Amino acid sequence: MIYADYNGSAPLSTAVKEYLIHRINTGPFANPNSSHHLGAKTMLGMNNARKICAQHLGAREDQIIFNSGSTEGTTTVFHSLLSEASATKTPYIFISNIEHPATHTTALSYEKQGFKVKFIPVNENGAIQISVFEQMVKEYRGQIAMAAVMASNNETGVLQPFEKIALICKDEKIPSFSDTTQYVGKLPFDFQKSQLDFAVLSGHKFGAMVGTGILLARDYRQVKPILLGGGQERNLRSGTQNYLGNETLAVALDAFAKKSNRIEILKHKKNDFEKKIKAAFPSVKIIGETVARLPGTTYLAYPKLFGQAIQIELESRDIFVSTSAACSDDKPITSRVLKAMKVDDATGRGGIRISLSIESNLEDSDSDYDKIYLALKDIYHKLLKINCF
Ligand SMILES: Cc1ncc(COP(=O)(O)O)c(C=O)c1O
Structure with a gap:
């Protein structure tokens, strides 16, 4: 089996699996907020995890708020920045036009309260151009409530100039x-250096347990909680903490740092794979081919072939990828992200996203990329014959 959908969700990392087996056998299990000994011990373990996460993310411990993941984190950021902001004085919310629905939908929901979403466009390679952002800032100076630009896109893997944007902001x-x-968990990230006010991450994207995440806040006093109750996480996120899950965040981040020499190997293998597939099938398009992307992400499209068909064929060969195309009534459509890049429908429908990680098998000629290449070659030939091009 080849798992090539790390951008969708990563399997538990080897280090996390080993950690959990030991952890489950030894405990402690208690409410970390209880004052008895077991509670205190559980809290100690979780705060140690917080410390390790802070070190790996270039943050202070007080800047880390454990939560359930990025959807929650993003909702909290918007609530923190907009719930008491004036839609009259600062009506504009800047977001890129390739944001994940967690940001896109949340931003649009504030239009009901009088805010206006302004989309920062990407170029045909799927990257934001700083000059375009600067121009927008100039035009709306003094009226911008917040700006949100993702660090790298989930569909294309294209890296965004989020640090430069943060500096301008x-x-x-x-x-x-x-x-x-x-x-996070794919490339080294330093919150302090980034100059960002807020960032979010989800544990299941890099080998920690699903349902875990971190909201990073430059100044935690700016955070306005969306969950009210027992006042856990310094009143910033109520609800008994997922201490076991939070510990796995630290283990996964630590494992990533220890294996970061594999980032270059992954990148090299991916580039090789892309070159080979392009040489064999010159019509194949690699979205964002010429710009910096995540080391293990390839968005591959064969115009006129349907991505879903390729995905099913791959699955029958025990290879799991995803398509980015939303599907309705069996009519695959080009995703919002690809549309923002002005990708035509013939290409947009033909896409599959292959996302591998430093935990994938990258060794020599037997690597996951080699196997995917052989399978794709076979599948393209088969589907092209059926379609009689
Ligand atoms: C870029 C991006 N942001 C946010 C999310 C939401 O994460 P979660 O579903 O873990 O809350 C995802 C998950 O697909 C993502 O890829």
Whole structure:
């Protein structure tokens, strides 16, 4: 079996699996907020995890708020920045036009309260151009409530200039937010250096347990909780903490740091794979081919072939990828992200996203990429014959 959908969700990392087996056998299990000995011990373990996460993310411990993942984190950021902001004085919410629905939908929901969403366009390679952002800032100076630009896109893997954006925002006194869900655990990330005010991540994207995440806040006093109750996480996120899950965040981040020498190997293998597939099938398009992307993400489209058909064929060969195309009534459609990149429908429908990780098998000629290449070759030939091109 080849799992090539790490951007969708990563399997538990080897280190997390080993950690959990030991952890489950030894305990402690208690409410970390209880004052008895077991509670205190559980809290100690979780706070140790917080410390390790902070070190790996270039953050202070007080900047880390454990939560259930990026959807929750993003909702909290918008609530923190907009619930008491004036839609009259600062009506504009800047977001890129390739954001994940967690940001896209949340931003649009504030239009009911009088805010207006302004989309920062990407170029045909799927990347934001700083000059375009600067121009927008100039045009709306003094009226921008916040700006959100993701660190890397989940469909294409294209890296965004989120640090430069954050720097401009800092100078212009615009609160900045980056969805770093697809970046953390794939490339080194330093919150302090980034100059961002807020960032979010989800544990299941890099080998920690699903249902875990972190909201990073430059100044935690700016966080306005969306969950009220027992006042856990310093009153910033009520609800008994998922201490076991939070510990796995630290283990997964630690494992990533220890294996980071594999990032280059992954990148090299991916480039090789892309070259081979392009040489064999010159019509194949690699979205964002010429710009910097995540080391293990390839969005591959064969115009006129349907991505879903390719995905099913791959699955029958025990290879799991995803398509980015939303599907209705069996009519695959080009995704919002690809449309923003002005990708035509013939190409947009033909896409599959192959996302591998440093935990994938990258060894020599037997690597996951080699196997995917052989399978794709076979499948393209088969589907092209059926379609009689
Ligand atoms: C870029 C990005 N942001 C946010 C999310 C939402 O993460 P979660 O479903 O873990 O809350 C995802 C998950 O697909 C993502 O890829």
